[in-house]
Amino acid sequence: MIPVAEALEKVLAARSVPATESVPLYQCPGRILAEDIAADRAFPPFDRVTMDGIALWLDGRAEEGMYRIEATTYAGEPAGKLASRSGAVEVMTGAVLPEGTNTVVRYEDLAFSEHFGSRFASLKAGVVPGQNIHRKGEDRAEGSLLLKAGTRIGSPEVAILATVGRPSVQVYRNPSVCLVSTGDELVDIHETPLPHQIRRSSTYQLSAALREIGIKSDIQHLRDDADGLFRALQTYLRQHDILILTGGVSAGKKDYLPEVLERLGVTRQFHQVAQRPGKPLWFGTTADGKAVFALPGNPVSTFLCFLKYVRPFLGHGPKGKPVATLSEQVIFKPDLTYFMPVATYYNEEGRHVARPLKGSGSGDFANLLECTGFLELPVGRTDFAAGEVFPYLPF
Amino acid sequence: MIPVAEALEKVLAARSVPATESVPLYQCPGRILAEDIAADRAFPPFDRVTMDGIALWLDGRAEEGMYRIEATTYAGEPAGKLASRSGAVEVMTGAVLPEGTNTVVRYEDLAFSEHFGSRFASLKAGVVPGQNIHRKGEDRAEGSLLLKAGTRIGSPEVAILATVGRPSVQVYRNPSVCLVSTGDELVDIHETPLPHQIRRSSTYQLSAALREIGIKSDIQHLRDDADGLFRALQTYLRQHDILILTGGVSAGKKDYLPEVLERLGVTRQFHQVAQRPGKPLWFGTTADGKAVFALPGNPVSTFLCFLKYVRPFLGHGPKGKPVATLSEQVIFKPDLTYFMPVATYYNEEGRHVARPLKGSGSGDFANLLECTGFLELPVGRTDFAAGEVFPYLPF
Incomplete structure (x- = not known):
């Protein structure tokens, strides 16, 4: 059994630089x-007008007076040019600033008039030289x-x-991922389970979570039979870059996966992590760079291990270092890192608060509905006070 | 010009209940x-064993003594039955609790021995009656x-x-969305722009943002020509449920969209919102339930309007009521709601902090890279203090 930090380190150390591929922008x-x-x-690539109005030359002189409109420059036209410093060029947002001008005055701050067949603009409000221009390369x-x-x-x-x-x-290139559930009690989603059976859900959930980060996956199911597991996993290992298995890694009599994987030449990096949920987690790699995650089968354990280990392995860990404030006291006695299911919200003071969710532990998948993520309570303590801040692992 | 809250209200009031469709689970x-x-x-559908170990009957009696293993029940098997109260059934995680038992003891708390050809288990640790069972319907x-x-x-x-x-x-059913950029200065992404031209980016960005919420969209571009706009938009309105236009809604001489849209029978719900960026926003609806958003063309304005109005219209507004704490004082004089581009992070006290991003305002799309969202500073104030908490609109 290894600590959480060491397990994550081993997982991240097993990453290799994937091949690259060219994809169309819309698929990015x-x-x-x-x-x-x-x-x-340069961005912007030219001195860009940012308001509809007129462009003119202003230096220290008085801003009074009328400016004769010499021309109009629209967005998408080559740069115009101001002929006279007593004139102005009407300009539209997105246009190139006309040569010989250095300031743009928006319509709202102008009064227009006509004299001798020409249009004139006079300034109604104070004008700052250089205003309303987004400078080339700014x-x-x-x-x-x-x-x-x-x-x-x-x-x-x-x-x-x-x-x-x-x-x-x-x-x-996205890895080719195969999701494999194991467990003789599991039937597929279009079947009617007998009283002692339940439907498979974790591989569907993982497939959806992978889809959310743009990765497609195959879904398979295998029975608890050592030889059958060996043959099928041999094939899946050939066909895929990453196997994610669920179930079959605890201490039970039909928990064949650790033994079968080692027979297949997958080198165990670790088995069992000092955490709850998800203690039985198994991780291994092959000589040709493939990775195998064998996650415990309880739905909450499965999902915690996916978020904490598999998602960062795929390069999609959380951005930044999210944290949240514990809303009430929590006592947790086992000497394990406790990933506590929580629902977070922002309180009026702008604090990110995590409310513990009651439930039956790792079996209670219905709790996941309210859950927004897991608060990571560190190993070596038993008492966690309301108001303390801990790392937060969001969905 | 209408206030932000009223604009959002009008947008949400224009929503109608879309048709439904059946999709396979993996596309959900x-x-x-x-x-x-x-x-x-019931969840779980039976009394479910949650540890590998033995199931036995415990009441008030002493927990000492050895229990003869009568049988083994695996996950996926019908419920077994305990024959004698001095016996036990070996059980695996996920199995149905055998009839006649009420408690599960895990392997770690057991010692096994063989006597007279039978296996016996004795308890090493204290046992709580009822433990390690996830009860039917719990x-x-x-x-x-x-x-x-x-x-x-x-x-x-x-x-x-x-x-x-x-x-x-x-x-x-997802709506059919058509994204239409306008602006004669814009060339397509595979073209080399002339010095006074720039490439189109907003419709590609919106298409990506829609794809992130599972909605496909068509991308079109139209020149600043009133008749051409009329004819093309007439077609797009027939083919799609929602049009999202960018550019052409300000006070400029080629800003034809408001007039063209009303000629097309789109009823204006509002034009201009008391906000920065995004003041020129136009929104309208048709008698047959279609919606048209005409967003200002500057990339930051376009994206703010998409996040604040279009995304909630599509049923994908932010979950909960996110807020963030202003990290430094901000002075904003215009009598407008200020959607300030910020980068947020969590500080050591668990506070969600928003750092204002400097930049050239709505034209500086490169700022969006650092930006995680917009902080909504209310209208009617000019001075916003460090430490104050405001609504936060995440990407």
């Missing part, structure tokens, strides 16, 4: 970027690094990739 | 459930409501749907 959300992305131009210089390889691609990253002209992008 | 994540889901059996009674129509389906909900035997599920 949720994928991990495999190349650095630099600005192909956000980013040409060539500057915008996105680093390893970044998870969300919608803001998609905006950047579009802006620099990337209809396709190099991302890390 | 991210969808909205359209039926109530009840427990088809989590949920048969027939009890597990999931309500309207629930967003995440992976825990998938586990429930699997458990009650639902290979397919009634969900609300």
